[in-house]
Amino acid sequence: KSHQTNQCVCKVLTVDTMNSCVKKVEYAVRGPIVLRAVQIEKELKEGVQKPFSEVIKANIGDAHAMGQQPITFFRQVLAMCSYPELLDDDRFPEDAKGRARRILQGCGGQSIGAYSASQGIECVRQDVARYVERRDGGVPSDPDNIYLTTGASDGIVTMLKLLVAGEGRSRTGVMISIPQYPLYSAALAELGAVQVNYFLNEERCWSLDVSELRRALADARRHCNPRALCIINPGNPTGQVQSRQCIEDVIRFAAKERLFLMADEVYQDNVYAEGCEFHSFKKVLFEMGPEFSSTVELASFHSTSKCYMGECGFRGGYMEVVNMDPEVKAQLTKLVSVRLCPPVPGQALMDLVVNPPQPGEPSYSTFIRERKATLSSLAERARLTEQILNTVPGIACNPVQGAMYSFPRVTLPARAIREAEERGQAPDMFYCMKLLEETGICLVPGSGFGQRDGTFHFRMTILPPTDKLKILLSKVKDFHQRFIQQYS
Amino acid sequence: MYKPNMLFHGMVQGLERPFKHLIDISLGDAHRGGLQPITFVRQVISACLYPSLLDSGRLPIDVKSRARNLLKQCEGESVGSYTATCGLPKIQHSLSEFISRRDRGVPSSPENIFITSGSQQALMLVLRLFVHGKGSLQTGIMTPVPSSPLFNMALSSLGGAMVPYHLCEEEGWTLRLDEMRRALATARRHCNPMGLYVINPGNPVGQVQSQKSIEDVIRFAAEEKLFLLADEVYQDSVHDPTAEFVSYKRVLHEMGPPYSNTVELASFNSASKGFMGECGLRGGYVEFVNLDSAVMGHVYTLFSTEACTAVMGQIALDIMANPPRSGDASYTAFFEEVQNRRNTLNNNAKRVQETLNSLDGMSCQPIRGGIYAFPQLHLPARAVAKEAGVAPDLLYCMLLLEEMGLCVGPGSEHLQRKDTHHLRYITHLPDEPIVQPRANSY
Numbered sequence: 001k002s003h004q005t006n007q008c009v010c011k012v013l014t015v016d017t018m019n020s021c022v023k024k025v026e027y028a029v030r031g032p033i034v035l036r037a038v039q040i041e042k043e044l045k046e047g048v049q050k051p052f053s054e055v056i057k058a059n060i061g062d063a064h065a066m067g068q069q070p071i072t073f074f075r076q077v078l079a080m081c082s083y084p085e086l087l088d089d090d091r092f093p094e095d096a097k098g099r100a101r102r103i104l105q106g107c108g109g110q111s112i113g114a115y116s117a118s119q120g121i122e123c124v125r126q127d128v129a130r131y132v133e134r135r136d137g138g139v140p141s142d143p144d145n146i147y148l149t150t151g152a153s154d155g156i157v158t159m160l161k162l163l164v165a166g167e168g169r170s171r172t173g174v175m176i177s178i179p180q181y182p183l184y185s186a187a188l189a190e191l192g193a194v195q196v197n198y199f200l201n202e203e204r205c206w207s208l209d210v211s212e213l214r215r216a217l218a219d220a221r222r223h224c225n226p227r228a229l230c231i232i233n234p235g236n237p238t239g240q241v242q243s244r245q246c247i248e249d250v251i252r253f254a255a256k257e258r259l260f261l262m263a264d265e266v267y268q269d270n271v272y273a274e275g276c277e278f279h280s281f282k283k284v285l286f287e288m289g290p291e292f293s294s295t296v297e298l299a300s301f302h303s304t305s306k307c308y309m310g311e312c313g314f315r316g317g318y319m320e321v322v323n324m325d326p327e328v329k330a331q332l333t334k335l336v337s338v339r340l341c342p343p344v345p346g347q348a349l350m351d352l353v354v355n356p357p358q359p360g361e362p363s364y365s366t367f368i369r370e371r372k373a374t375l376s377s378l379a380e381r382a383r384l385t386e387q388i389l390n391t392v393p394g395i396a397c398n399p400v401q402g403a404m405y406s407f408p409r410v411t412l413p414a415r416a417i418r419e420a421e422e423r424g425q426a427p428d429m430f431y432c433m434k435l436l437e438e439t440g441i442c443l444v445p446g447s448g449f450g451q452r453d454g455t456f457h458f459r460m461t462i463l464p465p466t467d468k469l470k471i472l473l474s475k476v477k478d479f480h481q482r483f484i485q486q487y488s
Numbered sequence: 489m490y491k492p493n494m495l496f497h498g499m500v501q502g503l504e505r506p507f508k509h510l511i512d513i514s515l516g517d518a519h520r521g522g523l524q525p526i527t528f529v530r531q532v533i534s535a536c537l538y539p540s541l542l543d544s545g546r547l548p549i550d551v552k553s554r555a556r557n558l559l560k561q562c563e564g565e566s567v568g569s570y571t572a573t574c575g576l577p578k579i580q581h582s583l584s585e586f587i588s589r590r591d592r593g594v595p596s597s598p599e600n601i602f603i604t605s606g607s608q609q610a611l612m613l614v615l616r617l618f619v620h621g622k623g624s625l626q627t628g629i630m631t632p633v634p635s636s637p638l639f640n641m642a643l644s645s646l647g648g649a650m651v652p653y654h655l656c657e658e659e660g661w662t663l664r665l666d667e668m669r670r671a672l673a674t675a676r677r678h679c680n681p682m683g684l685y686v687i688n689p690g691n692p693v694g695q696v697q698s699q700k701s702i703e704d705v706i707r708f709a710a711e712e713k714l715f716l717l718a719d720e721v722y723q724d725s726v727h728d729p730t731a732e733f734v735s736y737k738r739v740l741h742e743m744g745p746p747y748s749n750t751v752e753l754a755s756f757n758s759a760s761k762g763f764m765g766e767c768g769l770r771g772g773y774v775e776f777v778n779l780d781s782a783v784m785g786h787v788y789t790l791f792s793t794e795a796c797t798a799v800m801g802q803i804a805l806d807i808m809a810n811p812p813r814s815g816d817a818s819y820t821a822f823f824e825e826v827q828n829r830r831n832t833l834n835n836n837a838k839r840v841q842e843t844l845n846s847l848d849g850m851s852c853q854p855i856r857g858g859i860y861a862f863p864q865l866h867l868p869a870r871a872v873a874k875e876a877g878v879a880p881d882l883l884y885c886m887l888l889l890e891e892m893g894l895c896v897g898p899g900s901e902h903l904q905r906k907d908t909h910h911l912r913y914i915t916h917l918p919d920e921p922i923v924q925p926r927a928n929s930y
Contacts, residue, residue, distance in 0.1 A: 012682055012715040012752050015782045019620040019627075022786050030573055030792035038572075057563075062570045065563035075538045082800070083534035089546065108520030113766040115517050150605060150770075153794060161645075186793045190616070311568040313799035315605070315770075338641050340608055343798035344768035 024189040027182050028448020033432055034059055037442040052440035056472060058460045059442045061236075061404045063310030063374075066463040071309060071370050073363045074352050077103070081112050081348050093362040099355070103348045112344040118337035120148025120318070121344070124351040128318050131354030136283035145321050147332070148350060150342040151312075152266050152303040155319035157187045158335055159262060159299050162328065163228050164193040173226035175216060175259070177208070179407060179449035179457070181236040194224035199452060202409065205398050206240035210249045217257060228260040229253075234267040234278065234402030237449050237459040239382070241276040241402040247284045254296055261298040266317075269307035272379035273401040282322060298322040304349050306404065308374045316346030316353075378404070381462040381469055388473040392480050405459050407446065410480065412456050416487035428456040434483065439475045516691075516859055516914060518765030523832075526764065526825050528818045529807050532558070533800055536567045548817040558803060567799040573792040575603025575773070576799075579806045583773055586809035590723075591738035600776045602787070603797045603805060606767075607721050607758040610774035612642050613791055614717060614754050617783065618682050619648035628679035630671060630714065632663070634862060634902035634910065636691050639719070651675040654905060657864065660853045661695035665704055672712060684714040689722040689733065689857030692902055692912045694837075696731040696856040702739040706751055716753040721772075724762025727837040728856040737777055753777040759804040761859065763826045771801030771808075837861070840913060862899065865909040881909040 015023065034057070041055045057065065064070065073096055080086045080100035087097055106123040108114030119125065125148065129141040149155035164172040173194040176184045188195045198216040200206040208231070220226045231250060233242045242250075254261045263281035271278050282300055286293045304316030321329065357363040382400035389397035389408050397408035412427050420430035428445035436442055446457025464472055519525060528551060535541045535555035542552050561578045563569040574580060580598035587596040604610040619627045628649040631639065635652070643650055653671040655661040663686070675681050686705060688697045697705075709716045718736035726733050737755055741748050758772035776784065811826075812819045837855045844852040844863040852863035867880055878886070882898040889895050899910025 011750075011778070011780050012713050013617065013783055014780050015786070017682070018617050018783055018786065021620065022617055022790050025786070025790050025793065027789060027793045030795075031789070060570060062563065064566035064568040065570065067564050070566060070568050079534040079538035079541065082537060083530040086534060086541075086546075091540070091544070107768070108517060109522055111519035111525055111768070113525050113768045114519040115767045150798070151795060183793055190790070309568075312570045312795070313562070313566070313568045315795070315798040335645065338608075338638065338645050339612070340606060340638070341768070341770075343605065343770040343801060345800045346798060 021190050021192050025186045026189070026448070027186050028444050029060055029182060031444075031448060033429065033436060033442060033444065036433065037436060040436070040440065050440065051438060055436075055440045055442060056464060056468070057442045058464060058472065059444045061306060061461055061463070062312050063306075063404070063463050064312070066461070066468075067465050068310050068374060068463070069370070070311065071367060073357055073367050074309065074311070074349060076363075077352055078345060078348060082345070084110070095357060095361040095363050099352060103351055107344065112348060114344070116148075116341045116344055116347060118339075118341050119333060120146070120342060121347050121351075124148060124347050125318075127351050127355045128320075132280075132282070132320060136280055136286070139283055139286040141282075141320065145324070147319050147321070147336060148342050148347050149301075149317040149319055149336075150339070150346065151305060151315045152264065152301040152317040152319070153183050154315075154339070154342065155299070155301050155317060156183060156262065156264065158332070159319070160184075160187050160191060160193065160228075161335065162332055163260060164188075164191045166225055169223060170225045172228070173220045173224035175213070175220070175226060175229040177230070177232060177235070177238075179237050179446065179451055180230075181232060181264070182448055184230055185450070194220070194226075196220040196224070196226055197450065200235070200238060200240070202398065202452070202455075205401070206235060206238035206407075208242060208246055208250065210253050213250070213253050226257075226259065228262055230262040230264065231281075232264040233281075234265075234270055236264075236267065236403050237405045237407040237444075237446075237457075238398070239400045239403040239405055239407065240398075241271050241273065241278060244277075244279045244284060247279050247281060248288060251281070251285055251288060251292055251296055255292050261296060263298060263300045265300055266303040266306045267403040268302065269375065270378060270404060271402045272382045273399055276401045278402075282320065285322070295323060297324060299324075304346060304353055307353075308371045309349070309353055310374075311349055314346040314349050315343050316350040317342070318350060377466070378462060381464075381466060382406075384466070384469060385460070385462050385473065388470070388477070392477045394484055395477075395480060400462060404461050404463060406462060407449070407457050407459050409446075410456050410458065413484060413487040416483070419487070428458060431456065431483065432458055435476070435479050438482075439479055441472055441475060516761070517767050518761075518859075519767065521914060523765055523829065524825075525766065526807075526822065526829075528812055528822045529764065529766065529804060531818075532807060533803055536799075536803060539565075550812060550816040550818050554807075558806065562799070567803075569799075571796045571799060571802065573788065573796055574601065575797060575802050576806075579603060579802050579809070582806050582809040583775075587735075587737070587775060591735055591741070594738050594741040596737075596775065600779070602774050602776075602791060603802055604772045604774060604791075605770040605794075605797050605801065606760055607719065607756040607772035607774070608638060608642065609770075609794075609797075610754075610756050610772050611639060611717070611719070612646070613787065614774060615643060615646050615648060616790065617787060618715070619643070619646045621680060624678060624680070626679045627683075628675050628681035629683040629685050629717070630668065630675075630681060631685050632687060632690070634693055634899065634904050636687060636719070637901045639685065640903075649675070649679040651679070651681050652903065655690070655693060655695065657693075657853060657905070657908075660856070661690060661693040661862075663697065663701055663705060665708055668705075668708060681712075682715055683717055684709050684712075685717040685719065686736070687719040687722075688736070689720075689726060691719075691722060691858055692860040692862045692897075693853070694855040694858040694860060694862065695853075696726055696728065696733060699734050699739055702734060702736055703743060706736070706740055706743060706747055710747055710751050716751060718753060718755045720755055721758045721761045722858045723757065725833060725859055726857040727834045728854065731856040733857065737775065740777065750778060752779060754779075759801065759808050762808070763829045764804060764808050766801075766804045769801040769804045770798055771804040772797075773805060833859070844913075859914055861913040862902075862910050863913075865899075865911060867909055879909075881911060884909070885911065 076096040104110045106121045125143040125146040129143040132141040173196040175196040178197045305312040357367040385406045394411040417427045420427040426447035432445045443458045531551040559565045584596040584598045628651040630651040633652045723733045760767040812822045849866045879900040897912035
């Protein structure tokens with residue numbers, strides 16, 4: 001056999017030979033506009049002159065990046081878990097030490113450096129189950145139905161993998177809100193599943209109408225096999241907090257149409273608006289009685305990245321499965337073992353989130369104070385954002401009822417839309433890019449989340465500290481007015 | 489992989505046993521086996537988690553400066569923030585310098601390094617790029633036998649076809665080109681082989697490839713147009729003083745053009761193995777060589793959907809890549825801990841090998857590297873007769889577990905040549921004296 005050394009230099013892995021589904025994956029939150037923002041930061045460091053001195057990354061739901069402080073108790077326990085010599089240090093309160101010891105007992109070799117079981121450390125799963133029971137007014141939770149995950153994203157993608165099957169007209173369809181958090185669209189694209197969009201009602205504060213669910217489902221049934229319904233509550237990017245009635249309606253709909261419910265509840269503590277309250281899907285399901293609670297299949301997701309913790313960098317999360325077929329559950333358990341286990345520090349943190357200081361314990365008052373301060377500050381910034389954006393002609397912002405974002409609609413002049421289209425850019429991307437270049441503020445265009453045709457939005461976090469947020473909002477206002485003038 | 493644990497839990501609930509505690513020597517987890525974490529690593533991590541410690545007299549000065557530097561790299565100076573998709577740029581940089589030093593100066597660019605949640609996530613990321621198609625177009629990846637069950641699971645969960653090539657046990661588990669050619673030719677009839685997965689040092693077999701062997705494999709990959717996946721997570725665990733770990737990347741570079749600028753390679757490493765043993769922190773990385781730039785864009789987008797790797801894992805990698813140096817306050821203690829670890833592992837490997845080879849009915853190839861011993865069981869005919877559908881080596885493991893409280897892994901998990909049987913022992917433990925007498929008497 002001849003051994004050729006000057007063979008064709010075409011590569012093995014090219015855009016033509018690679019998995020074509022991967023090419024369809026987009027993720028706006030860390031997409032082109034963010035890459036440009038990072039480039040601009042480099043340019044600023046190199047001394048390039050710009051009309052601003054810093055880039056403000058209001059694109060991503062990262063509270064600590066914007067200066068939010070971690071919960072003291074959590075960091076104390078985690079420090080002791082990672083360096084157990086600190087257990088004899090007087091600076092740490094006894095309750096923190098007790099938690100650290102308990103977590104270490106649950107770890108192999110009493111080290112957070114050991115692999116845990118794939119489903120997660122047993123005592124942590126038990127604590128999560130107890131938390132869920134308390135949160136849901138006593139509705140029972142079995143630790144065996146709890147899976148610790150690497151952020152909520154890991155659990156969401158794993159469930160979608162399990163759900164997606166079939167070919168052609170029987171290919172799995174997954175219902176997801178428009179606007180949505182683009183992890184869902186990315187995962188569905190990679191899995192080659194059919195994304196079935198249902199529109200949230202912008203005129204009614206992004207509420208969910210079951211009639212719209214029915215429309216979307218009927219449409220979808222013509223060309224795919226819809227099997228799952230994803231709902232994000234509180235919403236991302238829209239921030240709406242669904243009413244209890246709405247949740248019941250969705251559950252009834254899912255039961256009738258035999259859809260697997262996926263409830264993304266990572267913002268469950270981020271509820272700001274008067275009259276709004278978080279109701280977990282699981283709780284409502286069980287309160288609707290056995291007709292529903294023993295049949296509707298549900299997966300609920302939570303995370304350490306949001307709420308009052310903001311600990312994105314730990315990649316902590318869990319999911320709880322309800323009424324899952326035992327054979328499917330066995331497959332789920334097998335599937336999660338492929339990635340070995342979630343990061344143990346994140347599992348430890350989740351343990352603390354579900355099992356925080358209790359009244360009477362030394363760390364309780366500090367913990368409560370810190371949590372309250374963080375959540376009320378977020379509520380204030382949510383209100384401020386809505387208020388200021390609504391003073392800008394051409395920008396309309398729904399109340400930010402919860403989560404961490406505003407998702408205002410912007411009215412763009414026809415000339416601007418045309419210019420964007422000539423450049424092959426979505427008009428709101430064109431708008432946001434200009435905003436970035438002129439003010440250093442990085443937002444994510446609404447096209448990255450989905451929106452009704454002909455409407456344009458952007459997603460901006462409420463996370464910058466109040467003073468900075470005010471400056472940001474006034475710069476956005478000024479920019480918008482200039483933009484409108486320029487393109488009239 | 490965790491079957492032995494489940495077996496144990498199932499069997500031992502409240503029963504009287506002839507042993508006091510279970511010794512699990514089946515899993516590749518150093519800390520679970522009793523190895524202590526490296527003090528410097530944990531001190532830095534604790535200071536990053538709770539920066540008030542930086543004001544205490546408790547921590548050495550170099551721990552504090554390392555922690556301060558790392559915190560400065562984090563958004564909001566908090567390890568609770570997301571990092572850039574591929575990892576903190578400073579840590580990518582540390583890794584590229586580490587790689588370059590290891591490879592005697594072969595350049596390494598931070599942009600080609602993706603920091604991942606263990607090497608497993610990196611492997612899956614790369615496989616997701618490749619694997620698609622059905623029937624004769626289904627992507628195939630050449631995989632060594634005995635193999636890594638985790639890799640096989642990952643491949644099959646993504647719908648890829650395994651193209652097994654047998655390592656040659658009699659020659660010390662070497663890779664043989666004739667066998668690889670045979671495997672590839674057979675596979676081409678029913679799938680589309682695109683990649684070649686090699687594990688060096690080997691898992692579970694512990695071979696360390698010679699430079700010549702690596703060159704041969706690279707040439708083979710170039711001729712047959714295969715993307716090389718080089719799993720090098722055990723690069724720090726070489727026991728045989730006559731063996732040396734040489735990276736695929738270095739060999740590729742030293743072969744010069746056309747190979748060095750055409751052969752596509754992904755190299756994998758992790759903080760889970762070697763002297764760090766920090767499996768639970770989930771820190772790993774992949775370095776791409778000669779990856780098509782358009783494809784690189786897609787890899788980045790795909791990976792960005794997973795946000796970023798846990799910051800603790802990234803910190804572990806930083807210390808692995810850039811440990812304390814001579815003159816630093818923590819250097820002496822650090823060096824001593826690492827040396828002790830290395831000596832323990834080297835001695836254990838030797839002792840396990842000697843002991844296993846001294847037992848009737850067991851033969852063990854030289855354990856040159858890695859963390860396992862993979863001896864062959866020469867079982868009496870009676871034992872081989874299939875009992876209740878249980879593979880003979882699994883049966884042996886179950887009996888060993890029940891009677892001696894010793895948990896080892898069956899070779900059938902790794903696949904093996906037909907009618908051969910093996911066991912997997914981890915060589916990683918500090919308390920070897922307890923293990924060996926049990927193994928001997930059994």
